Amino acid sequence: MNIGIIGLGYVGLITGVGFASLGNKVIGVDIDNNKINKINTGETPIYEQGLEEKLKEVNDNFRATTNINDLKDSEIIFVCVGTPSKEDGSIDLKYVRRAAEDISKILGSYRVIVIKSTVIPGTTESLIKILEKNDKKVGEDFGLAMNPEFLKEGSSLKDFFEPDRIVIGSYDEKSKEILAELYKDFNCPKLFANIKTAEMIKYASNSFLGTKISFINEIGNICKKLGIDVYAIAEGIGYDKRIGREFLNAGIGFGGSCFPKDIKALIAKSNEIGHEPKLLQEIIKINEKQPLKKIEFLKKHIPNLKGKEIGILGLAFKPETDDVRESRAIPIVKELLKEEVIIKAYDPKAIGNFKKLFPQIKYCSPEEILNSEAILILTNWKEFENLDYRKNIVIDGRGILKAKEAKIYEGICW
Ligand code: NAD
Numbered sequence: 001m002n003i004g005i006i007g008l009g010y011v012g013l014i015t016g017v018g019f020a021s022l023g024n025k026v027i028g029v030d031i032d033n034n035k036i037n038k039i040n041t042g043e044t045p046i047y048e049q050g051l052e053e054k055l056k057e058v059n060d061n062f063r064a065t066t067n068i069n070d071l072k073d074s075e076i077i078f079v080c081v082g083t084p085s086k087e088d089g090s091i092d093l094k095y096v097r098r099a100a101e102d103i104s105k106i107l108g109s110y111r112v113i114v115i116k117s118t119v120i121p122g123t124t125e126s127l128i129k130i131l132e133k134n135d136k137k138v139g140e141d142f143g144l145a146m147n148p149e150f151l152k153e154g155s156s157l158k159d160f161f162e163p164d165r166i167v168i169g170s171y172d173e174k175s176k177e178i179l180a181e182l183y184k185d186f187n188c189p190k191l192f193a194n195i196k197t198a199e200m201i202k203y204a205s206n207s208f209l210g211t212k213i214s215f216i217n218e219i220g221n222i223c224k225k226l227g228i229d230v231y232a233i234a235e236g237i238g239y240d241k242r243i244g245r246e247f248l249n250a251g252i253g254f255g256g257s258c259f260p261k262d263i264k265a266l267i268a269k270s271n272e273i274g275h276e277p278k279l280l281q282e283i284i285k286i287n288e289k290q291p292l293k294k295i296e297f298l299k300k301h302i303p304n305l306k307g308k309e310i311g312i313l314g315l316a317f318k319p320e321t322d323d324v325r326e327s328r329a330i331p332i333v334k335e336l337l338k339e340e341v342i343i344k345a346y347d348p349k350a351i352g353n354f355k356k357l358f359p360q361i362k363y364c365s366p367e368e369i370l371n372s373e374a375i376l377i378l379t380n381w382k383e384f385e386n387l388d389y390r391k392n393i394v395i396d397g398r399g400i401l402k403a404k405e406a407k408i409y410e411g412i413c414w
Helices: 010-021 033-040 051-057 094-104 156-161 173-182 195-226 230-238 259-272 278-301 329-338 351-357 382-386 401-405
Strands: 002-006 025-029 062-065 076-079 112-115 143-146 166-170 190-193 309-313 342-346 374-377 393-396 408-411
Touching (some): 010 062, 010 156, 076 094, 143 195, 278 329, 309 329, 401 408
Parallel strands (some): 166 190
């Protein structure tokens, strides 16, 4: 099939490369010239395991451009642009609307417009007015669908080829049939629904995952005071099939470009329609307090932090990615800077992105970090299991086993 992708970030690039490797002809559009140039020379603008190799492999089937007119022959157009938070937490739809404007100008013969960006229920259908601007009618001249994305950064290519499920919300029968055909070889449950339901499944999914993390952090904070290791608790409850062990790794909370913004967007929408979402509000509150526990425990061992050299291991919001959006390292670094600490930081992949936010801190090797007065572990990269912490004060936010050998060891909630 001829597929167009609008927005070549984490989701768009993986979706494009994924469908290209399955034999489709894919053209990806982005407004960022640098990104396009990189992609067309076989370089990936993001770090994602296996992506660079895959991009080279699909050379004949995948092309990137800044020109939306190149999507004139696309039978399916996936919209994968960002949907960030506004100041008040509600969803900012300006990129999605702009993409719909662009699409409205190139509509010709029937094609399906698929919103893959995470959008609050009601958004996809609200785009119809924009898409119909040039006398084209939804359900007749073009189809409309919503196909939420569930990939996890760090394993997103694998998640593309082996998803847990595929959700397709469609406006018209023809869109549903075309998407069912596109996904026919994917061996997983497929759920067909209306558009609003598909939109809501994504929010419920991310809210539930955030709930699991804030829940175990709450339990962990109690455990810490009681002298209990919360990881033993996670194991003990995780064997219960109704609970499951995944997403019960207590620590300094969740970050990334999705959970915080999506839960906040659902809170904002919920308030707007007259329901106060108390549980969701608490999930965010717990998550915002959790990283600050690092400073509390650090001060237990070094009460006056001014002028002290503190090392940070891990800047990405999770391992195997270079993404630092909403990383828990951000509030921690801000707090340490307020205390006039000399910060030395290391991350295997995310230094470049973190430097854009905090150019004033020192970036160095893990060996240099080991010479700091104390070390904060913020991301559970595998390589942190191979360091020798025996001479250090370590405040561990991610349960690194080797760090337990430290001279002074403090777990965040264990
Ligand atoms: P991103 O910020 O990495 O990428 C968005 C891209 O869209 C950027 O490259 C930007 O330049 C481009 N863009 C913006 N407006 C455009 C336009 N009019 N035309 C062409 N390109 C345009 O975002 P992302 O992380 O890929 O997320 C995209 C969407 O998918 C969001 O709604 C997000 O919530 C959702 N999502 C993300 C993930 C994830 O792990 N990153 C997972 C599931 C769902």
